[in-house]
Amino acid sequence: MKKLLVLMALTWVAGGASAADVVKGDLLIRTLQVGETSMVLLKQPAGVSGRSTVSCLPDPESAQQMLSQERTGGLLLMPGSKVTVKNDTSRSFNDGSQVKSAFIRFECKAAPKVTPKAPVKTPPKPPVKKKAA
Amino acid sequence: MKNLLTVLLVPSLLSLAACHSSEGRKAKDQVAGAQRNQEQAKQEQVPLPAGKEEEKPRETVVQTLRSGQSMRVRFLNPDGSGESSLVHCLSVDNHERVLSDPQMGGFLLAPGTRILVKNDTSNVPRDETTLKGDNIQFDCQER
Structure with missing residues (x-):
């Protein structure tokens, strides 16, 4: 249940631009962390305009749990996955933003393993000397 | 069961x-x-309460694509709209060559990629996917 709650709170990455974007020639590489979702305007076969979302999920079980909920869908990527689309430059998002590159590659990055930090040792406080009355 | x-x-x-x-x-x-x-x-055997049916688990169909293989798919977006697309498994990072064809589009998967979509089973034309699962998992594997 706790896992599900985490999934329900997916973070939206801006459709037009993101801090995690890297441009290489005519390819924009957008790295999504686990729990992040991005909108995409793409070209489907036969030049048809498409619109969807791309999300990065931690594992297939979580993806299945998420898809069992209402108002979920789009493309769910597992960590290590790379998906490339042809950008639909003829359209822009609702906020007027647009991705300029010809192609967009979404990469789903696994969450870094959290290693428990060693407890910080604080030196013992020196005993407070009582002032003589 | x-x-x-x-x-x-x-x-x-x-x-x-x-x-x-x-x-x-x-x-x-x-x-x-x-x-x-x-x-x-x-x-x-405990009878179920009236009006409450046993919850049916969602079925996920796993579709393995080898490099160079494609499959048409119709999946649901979060707003409930259906998206008709194509999933293609790349051999190497040759997206530019594959997408240079103006008729080509959809989602190009790099080898080692695993994606899941919610299958849109409503109003599926016969020439498109015949997959019946609630969800479809695509695994792109190198040949």
Whole structure:
């Protein structure tokens, strides 16, 4: 249940631009962390305009749990996955933003393993000397 | 499900036991065991509350694509709209060559990629996917 709650709170990455974007020639590489979702305007076969979302999920079980909920869908990527689309430059998002590159590659990055930090040792406080009355 | 299996298995076990009379004791043990199971099954059968059906788990169909293979798919977006697309498994990072064809589009998967979509089973044209699962998982593997 706790896992599900985490999934329900997916973070939206801006459709037009993101801090995690890297441009290489005519390819924009957008790295999504686990729990992040991005909108995409793409070209489907036969030049048809498409619109969807791309999300990065931690594992297939979580993806299945998420898809069992209402108002979920789009493309769910597992960590290590790379998906490339042809950008639909003829359209822009609702906020007027647009991705300029010809192609967009979404990469789903696994969450870094959290290693428990060693407890910080604080030196013992020196005993407070009582002032003589 | 376990109860159902037990109920279905009991008559066949009984008939099997009757056929193999040479294994008398073993068969008797089986019959006795089966009868005990049947009694247990009866005890465990709890009627569902009126109006509440047993929740059906969502089925995920796994589709493995080798490099160079494509598959048409119709999936649902979060707003409930259906998206008709193509999933293609790349051999190497040759997206530019594959997408240079103006008729080409959809999602190009790099080898080692695994994606899941919610299958849109409503109004699927016959020339498109015939996959019946609730979800479809695509695995792109190198040849």
